[in-house]
Amino acid sequence: MxxxxxxxxxxxxxxxxxxxxxxxxxxxxxxxxxxxxxxxxxxxxxxxxxxxxxxxxxxxxxxxxxxxxxxxxxxxxxxxxxxxxxxxxxxxxxxxxxxxxxxxxxxxxxxGDGVAITAAEHWQGAARGHDNALCMVVSTGVGGGLVLGGRLHAGPTGNAGHIGHISVDLDGDPCPCGSRGCVERIASGPNIARRALENGWRPGPDGDTSAAAVAAAARAGDPVAVASFERAAQALAAGIAATATLVEIDIAVIGGGVGKAGEVLFAPLRKALSSYATLSFARHLAVAPAQMGTDxxxxxxxxxxxxxxxxxxxxxx
Amino acid sequence: MxxxxxxxxxxxxxxxxxxxxxxxxxxxxxxxxxxxxxxxxxxxxxxxxxxxxxxxxxxxxxxxxxxxxxxxxxxxxxxxxxxxxxxxxxxxxxxxxxxxxxxxxxxxxxxGDGVAITAAEHWQGAARGHDNALCMVVSTGVGGGLVLGGRLHAGPTGNAGHIGHISVDLDGDPCPCGSRGCVERIASGPNIARRALENGWRPGPDGDTSAAAVAAAARAGDPVAVASFERAAQALAAGIAATATLVEIDIAVIGGGVGKAGEVLFAPLRKALSSYATLSFARHLAVAPAQMGTDxxxxxxxxxxxxxxxxxxxxxx
Structure with missing residues (x-):
């Protein structure tokens, strides 16, 4: 056929x-x-x-x-x-x-590309079977998209789900978008690396100062590297909890390079979510790594x- | 008939x-x-x-x-x-x-009651004709609801739109809900009054320490009263901007006792919104007072x- x-x-x-x-x-x-x-x-x-x-x-x-x-x-x-x-x-x-x-x-x-990733995760990946989901890409930037009531919620202009640019720290650092304390300003890969370096973390002999290198250091127990991922997790948790509180979602799927950091990110993220997602209908929110690859x-x-x-x-x- | x-x-x-x-x-x-x-x-x-x-x-x-x-x-x-x-x-x-x-x-x-208020404003009030709207009640607490794609978005459990309990200050003061820095913790009537009193505002001879009394003082030019409303407006703006950035809305309707404060609230709110709602698709967001009354x-x-x-x-x- x-x-x-x-x-x-x-x-x-x-x-x-x-x-x-x-x-x-x-x-x-x-x-x-x-x-x-x-x-x-x-x-x-x-x-x-x-x-x-x-x-x-x-x-x-x-x-x-x-x-x-x-x-x-x-x-x-x-x-x-x-x-x-x-x-x-x-x-x-x-x-x-x-x-x-x-x-x-x-x-x-x-x-938008965040909405596209979300459509893919909902069709074939980690959000499959979930009628209400947030899918995120945490990498050089932080993007995302929403599934609401079983359907992709692109919004009138196709940009809905821009979780990277909601402010979770209204007096926080200026973000290139013009706002302050955005999730991306705290949780993106370059900001994880910047914060680790500012607080005294130093790269290994290969000179790699990427977020992946900070993640490797965190896995090896470096406290400054651990703290930088914990801060990123806190910002992601505040943003995910805000989404759950505003529109009701039951899963947040996290992809992108930072999402690949594994438990260095997910363990503090789950802990922080229990602090920020407190209302009864938001409390049972799951987080899961993305399943879709580069396609x-x-x-x-x-x-x-x-x-x-x-x-x-x-x-x- | x-x-x-x-x-x-x-x-x-x-x-x-x-x-x-x-x-x-x-x-x-x-x-x-x-x-x-x-x-x-x-x-x-x-x-x-x-x-x-x-x-x-x-x-x-x-x-x-x-x-x-x-x-x-x-x-x-x-x-x-x-x-x-x-x-x-x-x-x-x-x-x-x-x-x-x-x-x-x-x-x-x-x-939920915030969703009900939203349905009323969309049917008969300030959100009429808007396919994507946030309606809020700012009073003893801060509640709300959403219209998305022309329809009421109640969420699976009927609680969607709980904007009062999204965190806009992730390191902020503890909120009775268990989270920190919630919009309600900064912008509700009792918190407007508490902040004014803590910063030296004193009520008139009638002893009225309500947010309405702080609003009256702000209209008369009292700088501490003005500052307390500005801080509330900042938190409301961060929450409204987060909503616009996440789901795309073109109007935020504000009711409740604090919403009746008029320009003492709405002038700093519009100013703060231009700081927090920065992405192209969120920039033209309108704010308007609620039109529906006690019914x-x-x-x-x-x-x-x-x-x-x-x-x-x-x-x-």
Whole structure:
């Protein structure tokens, strides 16, 4: 049987990935280009067109019924535009119209990258079977997305779930976003490393000062490294508890490089959650590591396209 | 034409109000009893039964098709139980089953009181026409509810929108809920008054140390009173901005006694919001005072019952 496929695009500051994805979330064809992030907008768009072009010459293309895009944000789903922080050539760039033209007029669904990851975890990963979930990426930045009432909650502009930029410390350090004490300002990988260094942690002979190196030191018992992860866990817990208190979720899924730190992060996170998620309906919240790998953005963009085309039941999102 | 009605119950720590409400949100019949909040659970229930009984003897009762309950929380909509903080005799009390029995078997919809207020503001008040809204009650406590995608978002247990107990100051003062730095701990009426008194504000000859008296002093230019409202506004802004960043809302409606303080609250609130709601999709957020009066709980409970019975279109929620 020749079932339908959707085309998926995962657009970030480093690479532009594309795929044809079947109704079970399996990637059938791939294409990829580096993102010429420092070039002008039309040059960046040409890289996208090359990726789409590579997909359209596949014999499977004729079965594609829609295109899903997960893009670095902010995005504006209602206007069909994107303004990725790390791609200065794109400001209110009409990505949806350009992709529709490149894809022969197929319907195009645009969501933010945190929302795409969430769609993937809900369809195939750690949030599967959960009707109310927060999925996060904790890495260079902190992003996320929400599933509410069994459906992806993208929000009118496709940016919902931006947990990295809620303030959990209203008098705290200024964040590049303009606010103060944001979850990202405390819990992102670079901030975990910065705080460890400021408090006297020193890297090993390889000179690695990444959050992964701080995590290794924490596992070996370095108290400054442990404390930096505990502080990150506290900020993540306050943000996750706020989400549970505001919209009711029963699981928070954490991916990204910092999410891979394991119990160095998850043990203090569970402890801090019991301090911040105190109301009866928020108290039984689970936290779990993400299950989807590097294809999460593509699989999630595909899920969004399938959902938009066929209703929530098809992709379970 | 004899259109349908719904019965509505608004259950708080002070009074139990009931009404028959028509499809336009107009109250046709009323009943009320004080809440015997310090008595055992069955005694409290008898007061509810008396209110329902008074409604059932109305000649209009035969047109009632459902019952909506807005109750002090926490509630558990999925279990049909309530555990209001201020009614210790009710813990996991099976209110829905008891009300259904008292109402001759009509279907019963249960939501938290913050959700009920939100349903009312969305149907008839300041959030009318807004598909994505946060409605708050800032008074002795701080409660709230959400409208997302044009529909009331009650959450699985009916408690969504509890903005008073999200932490905006993760190292802040302990809150009676068990967490720290909650919005309520900084912005509720009693905390506005406490902070003013601690910083040297003194009441007038009448000895009134309420938040309303602090508001009057702030309007007269008292700098300590002004500062206490500014701090409350900062915490409310951080919480509202967090909500906009997490779920995308375009308006925050503020009711309750503190909401009536007017520009003493709203001017610093708008200023603080521009500091905390910084992402493109959150930047155009409006704040507005609530429009519904003391019947908001009844009208909102009616809206929830109408919605549950006929789908979102009927009551616009």
């Amino acid at each position: 020749h079932t339908d496929l959707v085309a998926a695009l995962d657009i970030g500051g480093t690479k532009i990935a594309g795929a044809l994805v079947d109704g079970h979330g399996r990637i059938q064809v791939r294409a990829q280009r580096p993102t010429p992030a420092r070039e002008d907008g039309d040059t960046v768009m040409r890289a996208v067109q090359e990726v789409v072009g590579e997909l359209t010459v596949s014999p499977l293309w004729e079965r594609a019924t829609a295109v899903g895009i997960g893009s670095a944000g902010p995005v504006d789903r209602s206007a069909g535009t994107v303004s990725p922080v790390n791609v200065p050539g794109w400001r209110d760039y009409p990505l949806v119209g350009r992709v529709r033209a490149a894809a022969g007029g197929l319907p195009v669904e645009l969501i 999460a953005g593509l699989v999630g963009a595909a899920a969004a396209a399938l959902t938009e085309r066929t209703g929530a039941a098809a992709a379970g999102v | 004899h259109t349908d009605l719904v019965a509505a119950l608004d259950i708080g720590g002070t009074k139990i109000a009931g009404a028959l409400v028509d499809g336009h949100g107009r109250i046709q019949v009323r009943a009320q009893r004080p809440t015997p909040a310090r008595e055992d659970g069955d005694t409290v229930m008898r007061a509810v039964q008396e209110v329902v009984g008074e409604l059932t003897v109305s000649p209009l009762w035969e047109r009632a098709t459902a019952v909506g309950i807005g109750s002090a929380g926490p509630v558990d909509r999925s279990a049909g139980t309530v555990s209001p903080v201020n009614v210790p005799g009710w813990r996991d009390y099976p209110l829905v089953g008891r009300v259904r029995a008292a109402a001759g078997g009509l279907p019963v919809e249960l939501i 908001a709980g009844l009208v909102g409970a009616a809206a929830a019952a109408l919605t549950e019975r006929t789908g979102a279109a009927a009551a616009g929620v």
